[in-house]
Amino acid sequence: MQIIDRIKNLFKRGGYALSGQTLKTINDHPKINIDPKELARIDLNLKQYEGDYPQVEYINSHGHLKKRDYMTLNMRKLSAEVLAGLVFNEQCEIYVSDVKDEEKKENSYKSAHDFIEHVFEHNKFKKNLADYLEPTFALGGLNVRPYVDSKSGEIEFSWALANAFFPLRSNSNGISEGVIKSVTTKVERNKTIYYTLLEFHEWEDDLYVITNELYKSDNKGEVGKRVPLDELYENLQERTEIKNLSRPLFNYVKPSGFNNICPLSPLGLGIADNATSTLKKINDTYDQFWWEVKMGQRTVFVSDSMLNTLPDEAGNPPKQVFDPDVNVYKSAHMGDGKEPVKDVTSDIRTEQYISAINQSLRTLEMELKLSVGTFSFDGRSMKTATEIVSENDLTYRTRNDHVYEVEQFIKGLVVSVLELAKAYGLFSGEIPTFEHIGVDFDDGVFQDRSALLKFYGQAKTYGFIPTVEVIQRVFKVPKDTAEQWLQEIQAEQLGMDPSQLDNKASNNLFGDEE
Template sequence: MGLVQTIKNFFTRSKYAMTTQSLASITEHPKIAISQDEYTRIQENVRYFAGRYDPVEYKDSNGNRQKREFNHLPIGRTAAKKIASLVFNEQAEIVLDDEVANEFINTTLKNDRFNKNFERYLESCLALGGMAMRPYVDGDRVRVAFVQAPVFLPLQSNTQDISSAAIITKTVKSEGQKNRYYTLIELHEWGADNRYTITNELYKSDNPSAVGARVPLAELYEGLQEVVSLNRLSRPLFTYLKPPGMNNKNINSPLGLSIFDNAKTTIDFINTTYDEFMWEVKMGQRRVAVPTQLLKTEYNQEGEKVFVRREFEAGQNVYEQFDSGDIDKGIGITDLTTPIRSDDYIKAINEGLSLFEMQIGVSAGMFTFDGKSMKTATEVVSENSDTYQMRNSIVTLVEQSLKELIVSILELAASYKLYTGKIPDMDAISINLDDGVFTDRHVELDYWTKVVAAGFAPREMAIEKVLNISKEEAKKISSSIDDEEVRSMTRQRSREDIDLYGE
């Protein structure tokens, strides 16, 4: 290390010594505007999403305390995955009216495998109550980082959106026989002169549950600047996406709720019932009462009874012993097996699933199946179905979020001279999420054909709605249709008509 760098490091350490602060929890940071209750709620959502439950403690027949795994159904994960797949898939298309911008965006997203990753992280967004997407420069290209709910915390917000936020990155580093836990806090803020700044703060702790004391960035991130300013941004570098609906847990919080935040008691009921059912099946194995005379008792050298060797059906655990006196006068071998209440448990679980469907806002029968009721195709694509309406609410937010992300990608690329074209307005961006699962294309085409024929809407609007494209693209297609109709009419005219009236 050179003398100049040593001097720089000395002054860097001195600066940190003057600004040292220690945090027990991330919510203690003076700039982070989130309550501990909100942060705890998000952590609880993670537990439900992952299916992490405490083991069950019980006493066995001998009075000894035992532990066993809690049997559960992945309700939270299943619901989030199912709804995410209905909203977005790899067939989704993004089209910009500007050809240069369209080529840049589609190349960038394709190289980053964005469509595949977005569907996966959308599942996390629905389960945990939100996520952020932040473009960043990696060499000579722009990539997209997905920031999940537990590590995205608001700094400043209004009633509609989050304008400043903190993004948390945790790292574990081994130093000798001990682990050091680092927390990088990336603060995205707007300055007084409307400049966008990113401030990086690094903290270190010996305890994984504590943030720790602030340390120099060079201790873990060599070359990372404390403050980075960007002056060509019209909006925050990140875009925040959350499920639709009001946060009724904290009406003043800008953060969203998980799709199952208001259904956790129902999830607990379903899992408790399922656990009891599985345990009853395990405990309901066949048991037979066997006279003691059919079993052999072992004794030690002192003459003390040690254990009973079960020689009746050796290798099986399906019998219990009892003393019947004279074997010839006793009751003999008796079946003690109790019937398993499978019908009652299955009915209770299905009732719980029906309640869960109502609470998260999907159509009845999405998670339950009784072997009798099957939805027809007409019911599935019905625009009155709860699932369809819920999907539409999420799609609207997803489309807006993707448009914001596209603008941020282009503005960031322009700041680093990776893109030199125009920054399009959001109206010039078209998102096609392919709702073919719900929409009957023939019915939709017939509807808009009748609307145009009745004079209630222009043809451009029908093209835009049916093909799900932007207004500009619809105008181009309409113009092409007009040109083709003119050429067709010209081909159908006779030579005499052309000579008389001209072309």
């Protein structure tokens, strides 16, 4: 069998060589047709998110061309970080249940809930999603695909940012077919080789088909020439077919909002993609401010005669008058010598620069649909998450728009995991629909338990939420425990005489007297 396999591999390698399929860019593939402007936009977003900017060229006082680093405020990253922290954190609750209104009956989706809980915990899903949401908001998208590890038998997650996922087919309900790209480097003879794996997810009628293609290049900027999979992957199949799937295995989430830059594209926009001119203005102003600070060090011109040194009477070599480490004094011919020392240090326009940057930050807040005061360059603290929720301000409403997108993404991932597990015999229960999957984001916008109690206390005061529900959410206890606590509280209050109730009411209003 080994000889036959070797012969097959030789024919396979020869087939690849004769085909001559070489890709310079991802768009050279016959199946892929992405607007080049979209690819350029995502690539630019990634560079700015990384803080990768070209150097600044300038002419110095001697007329020579010089270069220096461009100093920036990475607002693309900071704005994405702020919004990601408000949308999701590890306190989010994900559950599968057919129990409505928390009625006391058996949950028929308990096996599905337990399985999903294990898979998410095994993959540290909540922590990873909390981390990956930041580049998602910065770049415009995130793709997560579950797969079965043949060695461990566990379901694992593969994460791909916006620059590694390309849609093939889409409709109003989302992207149904796509390509996931992953790049692996390998050193051969002191030379770096780049392997690019393209993983195609497509439908053939009701059959879900995954095909893999491997490309090799010694140029980082090119996809390269197609080579056999076993050159890098031992057990990876070229084609895998999966039956009985209702949706794609991959799950794509993008920031809320329409792609107005490329209306026909199903890809999402980064939250700052419509504010690129404002981002440039902020960076340019900050760069100029930093350079003025650097160039604004104290400079004092002194007469060249003051810096001249002569041998002493014994003929010993001259000694330096000024500390050699001091660069404040510059020698100059001062004319008649009436003013041997002249301070030419210019004032740094700190207030003007801070004011200009803050004005641009106000514009950025408007473009990102965030409340005034979210960002500042003068040391003022930003609003807390609790303030954002309690004020029901613009940031909170913007957050809710993104929460919906993330919620649908999580529900889709739950269904994909269970369908994949059932196809491979790892799960035998019933597959839930979206309406049976719950995602509780409430804790994601609160900083501590006291803030949570204050928020729900206000909601209870206005009759928006039952007391039992408040106890459950604040103290993380089951409904039975919350009901028992409420009964004990009511019993304590009923056991008091009228004078004690009056005193309790007074204390609640005015506090205890010392």
